[in-house]
Amino acid sequence: MAVEEINWMSGGPQGSGVDTAANIFGRACGYGGLYVYGRREYHSNIKGLHSYFHLRISGNEVSANVNDVDLLAAFDAETVVRHINEVVSDGGIIVDKDQVETKVLSIPTLTYELRSELRQYLDKKGLGDSLSDLLADAGKSGVHVFQVPYMDLLKQIADKLKIEQLSKVTRMINVLTIGISFGLLDYDESLVEKAIRTFFAEKPRIVDMNILAVKTAYDYAKQNFQNNFGHKLQKIEIDEKRIFISGNQAVALGKVLGGCRVQTYYPITPAADESEYLEAHEILKTKLGEERGAIIVMQTEDEIAAINMASGAALAGARAATATSGPGFSLMVEGLAWAGNSEVPVVITYYQRGAPSTGLPTRHGQDDLRFALHAGHGEFARIVLASGDIRECFYDAAAAFNYAEKYQMPVIHLIDKAMGNSSQTCALFDSSMFKIERGNILDETQLIGEYKRFKFTESGISPRVFLGTKNGVHWYTGDEHNEFGHISEEPANRTLMVEKRMKKLDLIEKEVPIEERINFFGDKNAKNIIVSWGSPKGAIVEALQKLTQEGFNLGFIQVRMMHPLPKEYLTDALQNTEKIIDVEMNYSGQLGGIIREKTGIPIGFHILKWNGRPMTTTEVYEAVKLVLFNKAPKRQVLTYGS
């Protein structure tokens, strides 16, 4: 049975429960066997500025949004103003009856840019400046407007609960809109109840209040808007175990699987959620029994301390990581080079956001690929991984420690805001194939006679000894050093030592299977190939499926190991390609440039975006299609987003 896809958006002031609403809505859909992908958008603000959650409900697993909104659940007038043009022509808008006369140009939290744009729009269309004017206009093109008296409903709820102060229930506007939404969509009400019970598990009183609110709203929708809305949502039976998880959580789980035992961080968006989640779960359940696993999460005084503390822990023998975003990584750079020079297996999870400087602290971007590749003075070996979706976040986070220890070098794991802060349902992660590989480590029984931490070997990898091991005393230094780890400025030693470190990259090229370094989608012999990395994957894969169905010949290489770049594979795959289309979320087409640098193959077409909002399936599909139709300029810039 085909499941209708629904794109639901809830929005309101920050702090009014937008996340909670999305979580409950998403869970309710998930319990009904549906796949959910949810993107969270918020300002760098604690309370008051607009935030929203865009949920896509589907019968198939998806990890991108489309441009459409089928049902907009607005907590306030601003949400309507900001998103009304995203609502599809037979879609719906749930709005507070008491706010429809709001003068939209007077909404205080509208920015200068948006206000000017809105004024022009109203003038152009000859509309008045009330929200009702905008709604009436949308209504003309078929959009259903569901005016709901939020305060009356809250009053009914407060009366039933014998609560005198209305302010004690106004927080529940969010669940009211959920109740209305599911009433309109004719969805199984009991699943919403289940979602609320799980979400507020430890607060029974809150559970009761919220369930009453949902029921009241659900019934209101049924009574007042019966059959007014064409979109319906039906649960389906599935026999698969699924989870609803964010990218931040997936990375944390991957770290636990990978044996991470020390995580350091300094608070920064959008990375901090991962560390807090780990700290909340610091005592780990292991197959070895009780009291055998724990992760120490250290909140440090800055990111400089974070990276260096993690390196210290790694030298002592713990698998150690830190998590940050661009500004924090900037501070880590000196420590990164130390780790490179001293061959420290430290993992840095790098959540990109709009940059440079503070940039767009809560918005998406892929601006930092070249920074991750080149950060640090001097030449040293590192691995840079880039996950493409939440599931990959999990597996890559675990694998990062294997790479770090086997090859004795820092590993930078690139995530981005679109992945980190999005949530989706997916089949339970299967970790049965994952093995921990710690590389060449000597314990005291293997240490006889002189030990050289940086012994010259053919592969460049020297057997490693943890600090504290008997008979293994050795030294580390940020200076150039000899095999013992003592300072050396001798030219012959320098020549060999730099080469020792750098040639480990050749070993990676030789040893790491290509399946771990790239993903390929579509036709292996395609004339047209998309190259990309990171979170555009979800939108590209869907666009590719659609275009393939339409008869286009297309392939997609998702690069996952950004450094060392799988250049031989890329050369083979791209050298006879008619059209190479680079898709990424930055201004300069960083991956495209790197591919050209490493393979000598020029990139014909760029599809780029840097407005802080992730690429949607819709816009990638349209842009790629233009290229395939020979109608695209060499460089297309995508701009969808609100």
Place this chain on the structure above:
Amino acid sequence: MALKMSDFKTDVFVDWCPGCGNFGILASLQMALAELGLEPHRVVLVSGIGCSGKPPHFVKTYGVHTLHGRTLPFAQGIKIANPELEVIVMGGDGDGLGIGAGHFVNAGRRNIDMTYLIHNNAVYGLTKGQASPTLRLGLRTKSLPKPNINEAVNPIALAIVSGYTFVARVYAYDTKHLKEIIKQAIQHKGLAFVDILQPCPTYNDINTKDWYAGEDRKDPKTGKPMSRLYKLEEIGYDPLVKDLSEDIAKKLVAIEKAQEWGDEIPLGIFYKNELVPTFEARISQRIPFYVANAPAKQQISDETGASVADLSEFFEELKMS
């Protein structure tokens, strides 16, 4: 077999200037380690950049010569991962109180059971004698183009207000006293800080060995130099906090004592408090097996290489059914 000072020597040439106060610090540290019977592999010496950064190469223990100002983060990472290790941190005054001042303060808040020795010579030696954060306002050591325009930071007072639970000052040429204080600092349960006055014979021509010894102020009666240094223990000063109720008072007295400089410079332990829980104790409140099964010691995979992690509780929380 008892350990000897020579068990802690490497064959790396000690490349400090002749007459450098660091020789005394190095020897005292090696003696202290030997006398405490600390096996070389149990000790990790962490240092930063500058003349004070080199000791790890001269001492036969594990040595981690890190970045300028970043000694404490590295050291804390090592100690957190393996609390069985005896972690001793060495750095210069510029390293710890200039570029690394943020770490200096925040390490105090954690009170991790380590020892931090600052080589305090009031100049940046290896870059040819610029003013360090401990050089007094208006002084002009010999390579300064102009007199120092900044006030000096007070390392003792800063350590006390930052939460260090053992705070002492010693003099690099009084190796016997230095050794004893280093031993006590190592044995202290918590973060111990030792400010070591270390004449730099090449660049600090003001706070010289002769200046500390009082060669410029001879007793008119005896004709002997009157040393500027005196020991707190000799005047009956009691740094030990025996009950938390006296903590503030002890801190205030110590901070007041720390203001003395010039003709009367106190040495010895200013403040000592073992009633403040160490970081290890704090973490153990949450993770009772933390010390017994420390992060670096935990088994993370089974004999087949599979991870020992059991994610079922996470999945239970996240499940969608």
